[in-house]
Amino acid sequence: MDRAEVDSKIRSIIEPFNKKGVPIEDGTTFAGDLEFDSLTVMDFVAAIEDEFDIIISMNQQAEIEKYGQLVDAVAKQQGE
Numbered sequence: 001m002d003r004a005e006v007d008s009k010i011r012s013i014i015e016p017f018n019k020k021g022v023p024i025e026d027g028t029t030f031a032g033d034l035e036f037d038s039l040t041v042m043d044f045v046a047a048i049e050d051e052f053d054i055i056i057s058m059n060q061q062a063e064i065e066k067y068g069q070l071v072d073a074v075a076k077q078q079g080e
Contacts, residue, residue: 006052006075010067013047026068052078 011024017040018024022033030036036044045056048070054077056064064070 001075001078003071003075006078007071009051010048010071010074013051014044014067017044024067026066026071028067029065030067030070031065048074054078 014024014034017036018034020035022028028034030041030044041061045061048054049056052074054074056073060073064073
């Protein structure tokens with residue numbers, strides 16, 4: 001699965017979590033722009049893991065602050 005396919009799937013997953021309709025760009029931050037709290041992050045990560053059948057470790061989650069970083073991390077796992 002290439003980055004564009006991963007991006008498209010994640011965009012559909014993030015939609016219900018994006019309560020304020022913030023435009024999603026690679027530089028969009030989860031905490032700042034989307035105002036995700038820790039519970040929202042957990043639910044969102046679980047949805048990503050289920051959709052792609054991957055595990056995103058707590059260390060990875062701590063490093064992923066922007067939408068583009070998430071897409072890259074998922075695309076990388078899909079390529080493995």
